Amino acid sequence: MEINELPKLHSDFSVDCVIFGFDKGELKILLIERAEEPFKNFMALPGNFVYDNEDIDGAAGRILRELTSLSDIYLEQLYTFGEVNRHPQGRIITVAYFALIKVKKHILNPQVAFARKAEWYSVADVPALAFDHSKIFEKAYKRLQSKIRYQPIGFELLPEKFTLSQLQQLYEVILEKPIDKRNFRKKILSFGLLVELDEKQKNVSHRAAKLYKFNKSRYNNLKKMGFSFEL
């Protein structure tokens, strides 16, 4: 079927999700392969139309649940893309969302309604995407890079228990620059937001590192009192 033979849809809105994960020292995003025209066989951001009886935030949450079978995911609205000709089937604006997930905890649903398959791509290696999704991805990536410096969102990408080196590596990968180990530890511990656990790494062929977890409720309390996280 040719693109210009596709049926026109009425004016409507969709959501698309830029889902970041961190695995094996690399920052990744989750893409789906489109099973249908338009852009059949292209990779695209997971997305869907918003149902009449759901909030747009709810639609984004639904996409994430369908893909990952989990619902405790960091999710925030990114930006709305509404150029007249962004969608070949009509005047469709899309509200883009930005999600951070703990890769290990989430098993990808092998078959979802809107896609043939879902796959993780390194952000350095994202192919040409359907629609204006490359533009959406770029904007999300920039948002992650700036937001991680003033909000403690990096923890959303790590397992519940993590080492300081893992955390540092996450920052180095996202900010694309090396960070001094001692200065990083001093700074991040000075916030008092990390809880040192009575537990160490296992099965590593070197000195095992202490594990930490992020104290989210403490962060929320401090934030109310005007505390500002600033890396």
Added chain:
Amino acid sequence: MEINELPKLHSDFSVDCVIFGFDKGELKILLIERAEEPFKNFMALPGNFVYDNEDIDGAAGRILRELTSLSDIYLEQLYTFGEVNRHPQGRIITVAYFALIKVKKHILNPQVAFARKAEWYSVADVPALAFDHSKIFEKAYKRLQSKIRYQPIGFELLPEKFTLSQLQQLYEVILEKPIDKRNFRKKILSFGLLVELDEKQKNVSHRAAKLYKFNKSRYNNLKKMGFSFEL
């Protein structure tokens, strides 16, 4: 006419603009009085449906041009509000925009299509607004307060030529805290983004202050090279 007798519209989208101005030492926003149901006679953010043949950014620009007859206005997308029941006439999501204007330069259009009148309100004194517009205003105000600290957008609210005291007062009003005069001047001049003019204030009953203007092209150049404005 009762609200529940209003005709239902099909699924659609609108834009609403939070337009900030600074006048007589006060931060203001521009509101319109609604001439029609729903929320007839309530004050509301200027807004309108997006036409089928215009980008959403274009629709926001159109609202501003209709209200102010000018088009060189700072405008950025704020957030999209899409709760199912936010609009009594149907499933209408709205993309909110955030604008900063130089009050003196803009003459308000006394009569625009969508309103009976337009008026400036001090942000400390905003009445209950139609729809979810109070929520939109709150979000815009917070965005202004945080953004002004890391982007030189304050200048968009001042006349072309301004004194350092006017600039300082603008920051004090927006950030809701006093700032030390000497430290402020040292900091703001250290960026090298202000041009000292060969001109002084007129008609003031005290020593006349030097006038400055903001060097926008220099800021754009520095920004490309990684410079970051941080108050």
Added chain:
DNA sequence: GCAAAAGTGTTAACTTTACACCCATGT
């Protein structure tokens, strides 16, 4: 015993903060 990453302090450079008086102008 060696490879690999964990863990740890000090100093110099820089930035931020606190603070008070004289100057120019109009009335």
Added chain:
DNA sequence: ACATGGGTGTAAAGTTAACACTTTTGC
């Protein structure tokens, strides 16, 4: 001559940046 806001410098406190070696563990 007085009222009003304009304009200016310094020192102490705090923060950031640069830098190298010892420890633990598995193989």
